[in-house]
Amino acid sequence: MNPQQYLTTTEAVDSAFLFIFAISGVMLLGITVAMVYFVVRYNRKRCPQPLSQKDKNLWLEIVWTIIPTALVLAMFWYGWEGYLSLQNIPDDAMEVKATARMWSWNFEYENGKSSDKLYVPVGRPVKVRLESVDVLHSFYVPAFRIKRDCVPGMTTWTWFLPEEAGSYDLFCAEYCGVGHADMITTVEALPAAEFDAWYAEKAAARPDAVALLEGYGCTGCHSLDGTAGAGPSLLGIGGSKRTVVIDGKEKEIIADSDYIRRAILEPAAEVVKGFAAIMPPYAGAIPEEDLVAIVAFLAGEDDIADGGKEGVEIGSRLVRELGCLGCHSTDGTVSVGPTFKGIYGRKSIIVRDGKELTVEADEEYLSRSIVDPAADLVVGAPPVMPTYSHLGAEDVEAIIAYLKTLK
Numbered sequence: 001m002n003p004q005q006y007l008t009t010t011e012a013v014d015s016a017f018l019f020i021f022a023i024s025g026v027m028l029l030g031i032t033v034a035m036v037y038f039v040v041r042y043n044r045k046r047c048p049q050p051l052s053q054k055d056k057n058l059w060l061e062i063v064w065t066i067i068p069t070a071l072v073l074a075m076f077w078y079g080w081e082g083y084l085s086l087q088n089i090p091d092d093a094m095e096v097k098a099t100a101r102m103w104s105w106n107f108e109y110e111n112g113k114s115s116d117k118l119y120v121p122v123g124r125p126v127k128v129r130l131e132s133v134d135v136l137h138s139f140y141v142p143a144f145r146i147k148r149d150c151v152p153g154m155t156t157w158t159w160f161l162p163e164e165a166g167s168y169d170l171f172c173a174e175y176c177g178v179g180h181a182d183m184i185t186t187v188e189a190l191p192a193a194e195f196d197a198w199y200a201e202k203a204a205a206r207p208d209a210v211a212l213l214e215g216y217g218c219t220g221c222h223s224l225d226g227t228a229g230a231g232p233s234l235l236g237i238g239g240s241k242r243t244v245v246i247d248g249k250e251k252e253i254i255a256d257s258d259y260i261r262r263a264i265l266e267p268a269a270e271v272v273k274g275f276a277a278i279m280p281p282y283a284g285a286i287p288e289e290d291l292v293a294i295v296a297f298l299a300g301e302d303d304i305a306d307g308g309k310e311g312v313e314i315g316s317r318l319v320r321e322l323g324c325l326g327c328h329s330t331d332g333t334v335s336v337g338p339t340f341k342g343i344y345g346r347k348s349i350i351v352r353d354g355k356e357l358t359v360e361a362d363e364e365y366l367s368r369s370i371v372d373p374a375a376d377l378v379v380g381a382p383p384v385m386p387t388y389s390h391l392g393a394e395d396v397e398a399i400i401a402y403l404k405t406l407k
């Protein structure tokens with residue numbers, strides 16, 4: 001038992017397993033020995049006529065009722081204790097959000113850091129909040145004896161205590177499509193000091209505007225990652241096309257900074273088609289500097305420059321957060337989709353309208369492949385990539401700027 005005085009998931013599962021396994025072993029041995037003994041001892045040659053006429057033995061019946069009942073109840077006890085330990089998450093646990101998507105994992109920490117491996121400190125319980133953005137996945141870490149489904153539209157939880165530093169396999173254990181086998185990553189258990197250093201490094205990488213959006217409650221209805229909510233997602237909103245309803249008439253607009261500013265201050269005036277006009281107006285409820293920061297962030301004005309360093313960084317983050325790396329490697333390894341390494345300028349054979357032709361991956365081609373991947377499919381790759389037409393022009397540019405760096 002660890003010093004915290006609770007059963008870890010490993011202890012809970014192992015004790016139930018070993019107890020049941022030991023009883024099964026004793027039973028197997030006992031029954032086999034008794035059976036062989038009776039076969040030999042009461043062989044027909046040795047004992048042609050039954051001698052005893054006894055047909056009842058009360059004590060024997062009591063004994064063979066009580067012993068198995070006690071054994072089965074003991075097994076239930078171990079299982080129940082273990083189940084409770086798996087369900088009861090220790091109060092001092094560190095929370096991490098795990099997002100499963102076809103076909104990658106993303107882990108988000110309380111300070112806004114995110115990673116594709118699950119980094120944890122040794123000696124502190126970790127509470128994992130499990131979410132799926134598309135289909136059923138399952139979070140499976142054999143070393144900690146935990147396996148829990150990630151269900152779209154539902155939050156599930158699991159926990160574990162890393163007791164020794166090391167790297168532990170983490171799998172998806174629910175068949176989720178052609179890239180299912182690629183949903184493999186690791187839990188990296190680091191000594192506390194090393195973990196703290198990792199956790200603190202670039203913790204402020206998250207733009208302040210995100211904190212503002214959370215602070216004003218915007219993220220309650222508007223997701224930042226493309227998932228649907230009561231309001232449109234804010235992912236890639238800057239520069240995207242929207243159909244809005246003004247005085248009952250539909251109109252196509254581009255979500256530039258002017259539109260975003262209006263949408264925050266007076267949301268009811270131009271409601272995006274398909275959404276209810278339920279957002280409260282923020283006119284007078286938000287200081288100008290906060291508004292400027294939020295608008296600049298959403299419009300993408302503060303951070304994108306063609307191929308600029310910030311654009312590349314944003315592209316790199318988007319590629320990870322959108323789950324692109326689940327199917328496209330960056331090191332040349334073959335996966336579900338073509339590798340990103342050296343993709344810019346690469347010549348590939350594609351199928352367009354049923355005909356094969358060779359194209360060079362220039363900016364225009366890359367942008368089309370992101371927004372409408374099925375149109376020009378690289379020969380040999382399965383047609384499984386979702387369209388990313390909800391991305392704003394700046395986001396696509398940032399992704400391409402990043403792809404260009406992968407030579």
Ligand code: CUA
Nearest residue numbers: 137172174176
């Ligand atoms: Cu995700 Cu299998």
